[in-house]
Amino acid sequence: MSSVLELKDVHVVHKARSGGVFARDRVYALTAANLVIGPGETVGVVGESGCGKSTLARVLVGLQRPTAGTVTFRGADLWALKESRRRELVGSSVGMVFQDPSTALNRRLPVRQVLRDPLDVHRRGAPAERDARVRELLDLVGLPPSAADALPSQLSGGQRQRVAVARALALEPDLLIADEPTSALDVSVRAQILNLLLDLKERLGLALVFVSHDIQTVRRMSDRVVTMYLGRIVEQTPAQAVPLAARHPYTRALFSATPGLISPINAIPLVGAVPSATNPPSGCPFRTRCWRADEVCAAEMPDARTDADHLFHCHHPVAAGATDLELIQERA
Numbered sequence: 001m002s003s004v005l006e007l008k009d010v011h012v013v014h015k016a017r018s019g020g021v022f023a024r025d026r027v028y029a030l031t032a033a034n035l036v037i038g039p040g041e042t043v044g045v046v047g048e049s050g051c052g053k054s055t056l057a058r059v060l061v062g063l064q065r066p067t068a069g070t071v072t073f074r075g076a077d078l079w080a081l082k083e084s085r086r087r088e089l090v091g092s093s094v095g096m097v098f099q100d101p102s103t104a105l106n107r108r109l110p111v112r113q114v115l116r117d118p119l120d121v122h123r124r125g126a127p128a129e130r131d132a133r134v135r136e137l138l139d140l141v142g143l144p145p146s147a148a149d150a151l152p153s154q155l156s157g158g159q160r161q162r163v164a165v166a167r168a169l170a171l172e173p174d175l176l177i178a179d180e181p182t183s184a185l186d187v188s189v190r191a192q193i194l195n196l197l198l199d200l201k202e203r204l205g206l207a208l209v210f211v212s213h214d215i216q217t218v219r220r221m222s223d224r225v226v227t228m229y230l231g232r233i234v235e236q237t238p239a240q241a242v243p244l245a246a247r248h249p250y251t252r253a254l255f256s257a258t259p260g261l262i263s264p265i266n267a268i269p270l271v272g273a274v275p276s277a278t279n280p281p282s283g284c285p286f287r288t289r290c291w292r293a294d295e296v297c298a299a300e301m302p303d304a305r306t307d308a309d310h311l312f313h314c315h316h317p318v319a320a321g322a323t324d325l326e327l328i329q330e331r332a
């Protein structure tokens with residue numbers, strides 16, 4: 001498959017922020033991540049808080065340099081490039097929409113300048129063409145031309161997020177990364193922003209990576225669901241087959257706990273807390289909370305197993321099509 005972007009065996013290790021017990025403590029934010037984003041594809045990323053979703057998003061948009069592994073944009077090894085070339089490649093291939101448009105946009109600049117900035121930095125077209133592009137971008141995200149004169153603080157949260165989307169699209173990227181793009185917005189405008197992203201994706205043929213706590217929305221929006229646990233991608237499932245076709249016990253538990261899906265009352269319990277990312281368990285990261293785990297899971301990280309376009313890391317996967325009730329009974 002041709003790819004817009006590819007991660008191969010990517011690791012991100014941070015020094016622990018103050019509060020780590022020892023100065024040498026390391027946080028394993030992303031471990032051995034392999035991911036291929038195809039043209040026009042929507043990939044949804046799910047997992048509990050702290051599992052590495054934002055770190056993955058930052059790697060995908062070239063904001064986070066991996067500690068190890070390769071990030072390939074349009075066939076080029078991103079971090080092997082000179083800085084100027086890397087900035088140019090990232091700028092023209094990928095746009096990012098952050099969680100909170102109030103902090104993501106410079107409050108002192110009018111919207112016109114917010115949108116012109118990437119065009120100026122990357123010297124796109126003559127000045128008159130840049131102004132025309134600003135008008136085009138506003139139209140693309142459903143804002144009137146008069147919005148160009150407003151300061152971000154004069155706009156509503158939903159309008160600000162539209163400006164943020166327009167800025168992300170300024171250089172005509174192939175890929176848009178949206179990290180929790182609606183969680184800072186009023187419930188009433190969330191659907192509008194999600195619909196805008198889907199509409200733009202269709203009209204512009206964009207690939208979209210959508211990170212969210214809201215797994216129902218991820219499932220609805222995506223072609224493929226990527227499940228993360230403690231810094232690892234543990235499963236990649238075609239979205240229309242989630243949750244019943246998911247084979248990783250964690251994906252099943254995560255989705256069964258979502259109201260409105262399959263069994264809102266009889267959720268598979270996720271017992272215990274996520275272990276610390278400074279001291280992840282040996283073997284499979286989920287094994288300390290998994291009802292199927294045995295000594296093999298403690299000894300070895302499971303290799304990727306594939307089944308058509310489905311991929312999972314588990315020594316003891318659940319049967320495809322097993323119901324939540326069956327899994328709850330098995331667990332009891």
Ligand SMILES: Nc1ncnc2c1ncn2[C@@H]1O[C@H](COP(=O)(O)OP(=O)(O)OP(=O)(O)O)[C@@H](O)[C@H]1O
Pocket residue numbers: 014015016017027028029047048049050051052053054055056277
């Ligand atoms: N700059 C950093 N320095 C130290 N640790 C970090 C840094 N950035 C992230 N981490 C840690 O790396 C792990 C992954 O963080 P990340 O923000 O990617 O998770 P997340 O899944 O996006 O969480 P959330 O859903 O709460 O936003 C966490 O343990 C986090 O505390």
